[in-house]
Amino acid sequence: MIPELFFAYFAFAIVLFSIIVITRKNPVHSVLWMLLLFFHIAGLYLFLNAEFMAVMQVIVYAGGILVLFLFVVMLVSLKEEIKVARFIGAWPTGFTFAVALFIVILMSLRSFVAGPQGKYTIDLIKSESNIKVLGKLLYTDFLFPFEIASLILLVAMVGAIVLAKKRFKG
Amino acid sequence: MLLSAAVFTIGVFGFLSRRNIIIMFMSIELMLNGVNISLISFSHYLQDMRGQILAFFVIAVAAAETVIGLAIVIALFRNKATVHVDKINEMKG
Numbered sequence: 001m002i003p004e005l006f007f008a009y010f011a012f013a014i015v016l017f018s019i020i021v022i023t024r025k026n027p028v029h030s031v032l033w034m035l036l037l038f039f040h041i042a043g044l045y046l047f048l049n050a051e052f053m054a055v056m057q058v059i060v061y062a063g064g065i066l067v068l069f070l071f072v073v074m075l076v077s078l079k080e081e082i083k084v085a086r087f088i089g090a091w092p093t094g095f096t097f098a099v100a101l102f103i104v105i106l107m108s109l110r111s112f113v114a115g116p117q118g119k120y121t122i123d124l125i126k127s128e129s130n131i132k133v134l135g136k137l138l139y140t141d142f143l144f145p146f147e148i149a150s151l152i153l154l155v156a157m158v159g160a161i162v163l164a165k166k167r168f169k170g
Numbered sequence: 171m172l173l174s175a176a177v178f179t180i181g182v183f184g185f186l187s188r189r190n191i192i193i194m195f196m197s198i199e200l201m202l203n204g205v206n207i208s209l210i211s212f213s214h215y216l217q218d219m220r221g222q223i224l225a226f227f228v229i230a231v232a233a234a235e236t237v238i239g240l241a242i243v244i245a246l247f248r249n250k251a252t253v254h255v256d257k258i259n260e261m262k263g
Contacts, residue, residue: 014207018200022193030193041203048214050222053206053229060229061199065236069196072240076247117217133219134226142223149230156234163241 003047010044027073031066038062051130195239202232 017037024030038061045054138146206225213221 021200022197027193030196034196034199038203041207044207045210048210050210050213050225053210053222053225056226056229060233061203065199065233068236068240072243075244134222137219137223138226145227149227152231152234156237160237160241163238164244 006047007044010040010047013040014044028070031069031073034069035062035066038066049130052134195236195243198239199232199236202228 014037017033017040020033021030021037024033038057042054042057042062045051045057206228209221209225209228211221213219213225
């Protein structure tokens with residue numbers, strides 16, 4: 001009973017906050033609601049026995065990405081943002097498309113069949129700790145994707161510097 | 171999974187309908203988060219760690235994507251002085 005209540009609260013809060021995020025007029029408010037949203041998602045991860053992912057969610061998203069968003073929102077001007085309409089003229093098209101996509105996903109969920117159970121049961125993860133299991137897998141089976149991820153981050157860093165740099169004359 | 175689908179759909183709606191390009195980036199983040207929720211819940215219910223590893227990579231790529239996107243926004247704002255997508259409709263330099 002208690003777990004269902006927990007999940008219901010988190011699910012309701014996440015959906016509510018997502019809607020709030022995309023409908024606020026002021027982007028700063030949007031960013032702050034998104035912070036709350038990310039904390040709730042981290043709570044949901046804790047609930048799903050993914051402690052490391054919950055911590056990563058808080059550090060990377062709430063700590064890193066949202067600060068970046070906030071910086072950019074502050075850098076670009078906000079004065080006329082409050083006055084103009086929030087949505088572009090063709091927003092019913094987008095809404096229809098989104099609802100249709102939701103219905104398609106719901107229909108496909110009905111024919112969902114669960115795959116075979118893996119070997120990482122909750123007891124095994126508890127005996128070794130989530131981070132240890134994750135780290136072992138990351139540095140053995142998933143070593144190559146891990147290195148590619150580091151390369152992607154390097155490319156992003158260089159690209160951001162090149163893009164945001166002022167062009168000097170001469 | 172219903173929750174994940176809902177968050178993803180709201181992200182799609184926001185991406186297609188908002189005027190401000192920064193909010194559009196936030197909608198992309200929403201979509202990625204919806205997928206992450208789904209991955210981690212599968213990882214829990216199928217008792218397999220691969221879902222969490224995939225979600226980890228998704229977070230890394232999302233960070234890279236946001237950095238690049240926001241750098242583009244800054245460069246765009248410097249050139250055009252607007253963040254509204256319906257005013258950015260030409261590809262001339």
